[in-house]
Amino acid sequence: MFEVKIYVHHKASILDPQGEAVLNALHRLSYSQVSSITQGKYFEANIEADSKEAAKEVVESICKDLLVNHNMESFEYELKEVAK
Protein backbone atom coordinates (compact mmCIF):
# COMPACT_ATOMS: atom_id res chain seq x y z
CA MET A 1 0.00 0.00 0.00
CA PHE A 2 1.25 3.48 -0.88
CA GLU A 3 0.27 6.86 0.50
CA VAL A 4 0.51 9.90 -1.77
CA LYS A 5 0.23 13.62 -0.98
CA ILE A 6 -0.60 15.67 -4.09
CA TYR A 7 -0.23 19.48 -4.20
CA VAL A 8 -2.08 21.20 -7.03
CA HIS A 9 -1.59 24.94 -7.61
CA HIS A 10 -2.07 27.55 -10.32
CA LYS A 11 0.67 27.89 -12.92
CA ALA A 12 2.75 31.01 -12.22
CA SER A 13 1.46 32.75 -15.35
CA ILE A 14 -2.21 32.19 -14.46
CA LEU A 15 -4.29 34.69 -12.46
CA ASP A 16 -5.24 33.29 -9.03
CA PRO A 17 -8.45 35.14 -8.02
CA GLN A 18 -8.89 32.95 -4.92
CA GLY A 19 -5.37 33.78 -3.76
CA GLU A 20 -6.00 37.49 -4.40
CA ALA A 21 -9.22 37.34 -2.36
CA VAL A 22 -7.44 35.62 0.55
CA LEU A 23 -4.60 38.18 0.44
CA ASN A 24 -7.05 41.10 0.54
CA ALA A 25 -8.91 39.52 3.47
CA LEU A 26 -5.64 39.00 5.36
CA HIS A 27 -4.64 42.62 4.77
CA ARG A 28 -8.05 43.78 6.04
CA LEU A 29 -7.30 41.73 9.18
CA SER A 30 -4.01 43.70 9.42
CA TYR A 31 -1.72 40.87 8.38
CA SER A 32 0.43 43.14 6.24
CA GLN A 33 3.43 40.79 6.84
CA VAL A 34 1.86 38.41 4.31
CA SER A 35 3.22 39.72 1.01
CA SER A 36 1.73 37.04 -1.26
CA ILE A 37 -0.45 33.92 -1.00
CA THR A 38 -1.78 31.36 -3.45
CA GLN A 39 -4.50 28.79 -2.83
CA GLY A 40 -4.58 25.34 -4.42
CA LYS A 41 -5.88 21.82 -3.80
CA TYR A 42 -4.32 19.18 -1.56
CA PHE A 43 -5.11 15.46 -1.89
CA GLU A 44 -4.10 12.55 0.33
CA ALA A 45 -4.76 9.12 -1.18
CA ASN A 46 -4.03 5.45 -0.48
CA ILE A 47 -3.10 3.41 -3.54
CA GLU A 48 -2.74 -0.35 -3.80
CA ALA A 49 0.13 -1.25 -6.12
CA ASP A 50 2.80 -3.93 -6.43
CA SER A 51 5.69 -1.48 -6.74
CA LYS A 52 6.58 2.18 -6.29
CA GLU A 53 6.80 2.50 -10.07
CA ALA A 54 3.29 1.12 -10.47
CA ALA A 55 1.99 3.50 -7.77
CA LYS A 56 3.70 6.44 -9.53
CA GLU A 57 1.92 5.55 -12.78
CA VAL A 58 -1.46 5.56 -11.01
CA VAL A 59 -0.70 8.98 -9.44
CA GLU A 60 0.34 10.50 -12.77
CA SER A 61 -2.78 9.08 -14.47
CA ILE A 62 -5.32 10.22 -11.89
CA CYS A 63 -3.77 13.70 -11.98
CA LYS A 64 -3.88 13.76 -15.78
CA ASP A 65 -7.41 12.35 -15.99
CA LEU A 66 -9.20 14.06 -13.10
CA LEU A 67 -7.42 15.94 -10.32
CA VAL A 68 -5.48 18.58 -12.30
CA ASN A 69 -6.65 21.11 -14.90
CA HIS A 70 -3.54 21.13 -17.08
CA ASN A 71 -4.38 24.43 -18.79
CA MET A 72 -4.17 26.33 -15.52
CA GLU A 73 -2.62 24.10 -12.86
CA SER A 74 0.58 22.20 -12.15
CA PHE A 75 1.20 19.59 -9.47
CA GLU A 76 3.81 17.92 -7.30
CA TYR A 77 3.46 14.83 -5.13
CA GLU A 78 5.18 12.83 -2.40
CA LEU A 79 4.79 9.04 -2.45
CA LYS A 80 5.72 6.62 0.32
CA GLU A 81 5.07 2.96 1.08
CA VAL A 82 2.96 2.33 4.19
CA ALA A 83 2.02 -0.88 6.01
CA LYS A 84 -1.41 -2.31 4.99
Place this chain on the structure above:
Amino acid sequence: MFEVKIYVHHKASILDPQGEAVLNALHRLSYSQVSSITQGKYFEANIEADSKEAAKEVVESICKDLLVNHNMESFEYELKEVAK
Protein backbone atom coordinates in the same frame (compact mmCIF):
# COMPACT_ATOMS: atom_id res chain seq x y z
CA MET B 1 11.51 36.63 4.11
CA PHE B 2 9.89 33.29 4.89
CA GLU B 3 7.98 30.90 2.64
CA VAL B 4 5.28 28.72 4.17
CA LYS B 5 3.35 25.77 2.72
CA ILE B 6 0.09 25.15 4.60
CA TYR B 7 -1.91 21.91 4.22
CA VAL B 8 -5.51 22.08 5.42
CA HIS B 9 -7.62 18.91 5.52
CA HIS B 10 -10.77 17.56 7.13
CA LYS B 11 -10.46 16.16 10.63
CA ALA B 12 -10.57 12.35 10.53
CA SER B 13 -13.95 12.25 12.28
CA ILE B 14 -15.57 14.65 9.80
CA LEU B 15 -17.38 13.49 6.62
CA ASP B 16 -15.51 14.58 3.48
CA PRO B 17 -18.16 14.77 0.71
CA GLN B 18 -15.64 16.23 -1.77
CA GLY B 19 -13.25 13.34 -1.16
CA GLU B 20 -16.13 10.84 -1.57
CA ALA B 21 -17.10 12.47 -4.87
CA VAL B 22 -13.52 12.31 -6.17
CA LEU B 23 -13.20 8.65 -5.10
CA ASN B 24 -16.43 7.71 -6.90
CA ALA B 25 -15.28 9.54 -10.04
CA LEU B 26 -11.91 7.74 -9.95
CA HIS B 27 -13.63 4.38 -9.58
CA ARG B 28 -15.91 5.18 -12.54
CA LEU B 29 -12.67 5.86 -14.50
CA SER B 30 -11.55 2.33 -13.42
CA TYR B 31 -8.96 3.49 -10.90
CA SER B 32 -9.90 0.78 -8.40
CA GLN B 33 -6.31 0.84 -7.03
CA VAL B 34 -7.22 4.09 -5.24
CA SER B 35 -8.73 2.82 -1.98
CA SER B 36 -9.27 6.23 -0.33
CA ILE B 37 -8.77 9.93 -1.09
CA THR B 38 -9.38 13.16 0.78
CA GLN B 39 -9.36 16.67 -0.67
CA GLY B 40 -8.22 19.76 1.25
CA LYS B 41 -6.73 23.21 0.69
CA TYR B 42 -3.10 24.05 0.01
CA PHE B 43 -1.63 27.53 0.54
CA GLU B 44 1.79 28.89 -0.36
CA ALA B 45 2.58 32.28 1.20
CA ASN B 46 5.52 34.67 1.60
CA ILE B 47 5.78 36.28 5.01
CA GLU B 48 8.05 39.15 6.06
CA ALA B 49 9.28 38.59 9.62
CA ASP B 50 12.41 39.25 11.67
CA SER B 51 12.73 35.70 12.95
CA LYS B 52 11.41 32.19 12.36
CA GLU B 53 9.50 32.46 15.64
CA ALA B 54 7.81 35.65 14.46
CA ALA B 55 6.93 34.03 11.13
CA LYS B 56 5.50 31.00 12.96
CA GLU B 57 3.25 33.29 15.00
CA VAL B 58 1.91 34.91 11.81
CA VAL B 59 1.21 31.48 10.26
CA GLU B 60 -0.63 30.24 13.36
CA SER B 61 -2.68 33.46 13.51
CA ILE B 62 -3.71 33.57 9.85
CA CYS B 63 -4.74 29.90 10.09
CA LYS B 64 -6.74 30.57 13.26
CA ASP B 65 -8.34 33.77 11.94
CA LEU B 66 -9.05 32.93 8.30
CA LEU B 67 -7.60 29.93 6.49
CA VAL B 68 -8.84 27.03 8.67
CA ASN B 69 -12.34 26.12 9.86
CA HIS B 70 -11.40 24.69 13.26
CA ASN B 71 -14.69 22.85 13.72
CA MET B 72 -14.03 20.63 10.71
CA GLU B 73 -10.43 21.08 9.61
CA SER B 74 -6.88 20.63 10.93
CA PHE B 75 -3.64 21.92 9.39
CA GLU B 76 0.09 21.38 9.13
CA TYR B 77 2.72 23.66 7.63
CA GLU B 78 6.32 23.80 6.50
CA LEU B 79 8.22 27.07 7.01
CA LYS B 80 11.58 27.99 5.53
CA GLU B 81 13.64 31.15 5.19
CA VAL B 82 14.18 32.34 1.62
CA ALA B 83 16.33 35.13 0.20
CA LYS B 84 14.41 38.41 -0.41
